[in-house]
Amino acid sequence: MFVLELANRLLISNRSHATELLPLFVSTFETIFAQENDADDAQIVGLKFPYLLERLVVTILRAVIHLYDVPDRTLRTQLMRSMELITSLPYSYTKEISSRIGCGASIVLRGCFLLFESPKEWFTIRNLLDVAARHETGRSFVFDGIASLVEYAFPVVVDGKSVLNEIELSVNGCEAIRTLLLKFLDGAYENDLNYKLPSVLYMKRVYSQQPSRSHLQTSNYASKGNSEQSVEWTKMVSVLYHDICRSDNMNTSKKGFESLQEVILSTKVDSITDHQWLSLIEMACTDPPLTTQASRIDSLNLIERLFLTLVPKLSNKKENWACLEKFTLNLANIIAENLQSDRPSSLFEITVHTVTNMCNVMSMTGFGNGKEINFCSWVGETLMCELEKVGAAGGVASAN
Secondary structure, eight states: OHHHHHHHHHHHHOGGGHHHHHHHHHHHHHHHHSBOSSOSSOOBGGGGSHHHHHHHHHHHHHHHHHHTTSSOHHHHHHHHHHHHHHHTSOHHHHTTTHHHHHHHHHHHHHHHGGGOOSHHHHHHHHHHHHHHHTSHHHHHHHHHHHHHHHHHHSOEEETTEEEOOSOOOOHHHHHHHHHHHHHHHHTTTTTOOTTHHHHHHHHHHHHSOOTTOGGGSHHHHOSTTOSHHHHHHHHHHHHIIIIIITOSSHHHHHHHHHHHHHHHHHSOGGGSOHHHHHHHHHHHTSOOOTTOHHHHHHHHHHHHHHHHHHHHHHTTSGGGHHHHHHHHHHHHHHHHHHTTSOTTOHHHHHHHHHHHHHHHHHTSTTSOOOSSSOHHHHHHHHHHHHHHHTTOOTTOOOOO
């Protein structure tokens, strides 16, 4: 152990010769991580000396942390090979050292992510973080590392405006981070749901990118809705709606509706299947109770965004009409309930304003061109009837 520590210090303090020195280490690593061939139940040789193996794991991670910025592709390849060895360790052993793996891998992620160029590099660091997150003692290190990266590399909203960081994460990096966050969101790690809500908020930030980052737009994540990324998107919006938008805490609920609208606006319509969009509309049309007026207002704003964004496209397929008719009638019932509130309550006034805007937009020439009939016009007329019932249709323009 003493010799290993001296050798590690020698390697790290001689960066200019690291390319020549590291192969000596890698050769030793591979020998100790190799499996016995003559044993009936083959196991990694180094497991005979678990503490030595643990110090080797730490040595590998320290070497990556201190040397990965050396601009030598051969050196980086060898460092990646070394990290791959850690992922080959059995579950029973990584459980005992998961805090060391999680801490080291998170430092590597945060400090070296801009240096990762190939899919293999991101695949390796993702697997290493995944190994650590499987165990309770390493999980918090991994999540904190991911959170630190997202906070640093992705835009935030300040005074209602998105602030674009000059640091950009590659497509492969985004995919790796989303994959890990989805596991935290689903409770895939020992059914631990403590990270559920922060995970979905960080996923939202990954999806809600500025248009100037063309290589990070949602269309790259969801290819015609049948990819793994499209499934992730569906899970994300479902958790956003059910766990955040429908929260009993009004501030949490409001942030949830705002976040969901950001996701919708940043998602290209063609990148998600019609079925997934219809499922989202159906989910949104399940309105909060009348007793929570603030949530009903936020919900109505979300539904307005969904209808104006999606109905023109979805109504071009006749097979979608039955669902769209059902959702329109559901929305009409929601509007009718809102309009039963006392005047001049905020819920009544905002409902009138929102529905008036929807009706006017839906009735515009060329807004929707469904097959055989203008489906959008029918939607607008159906909603306008609810305003007429309470004498509040004065602001609706006549359809052209």
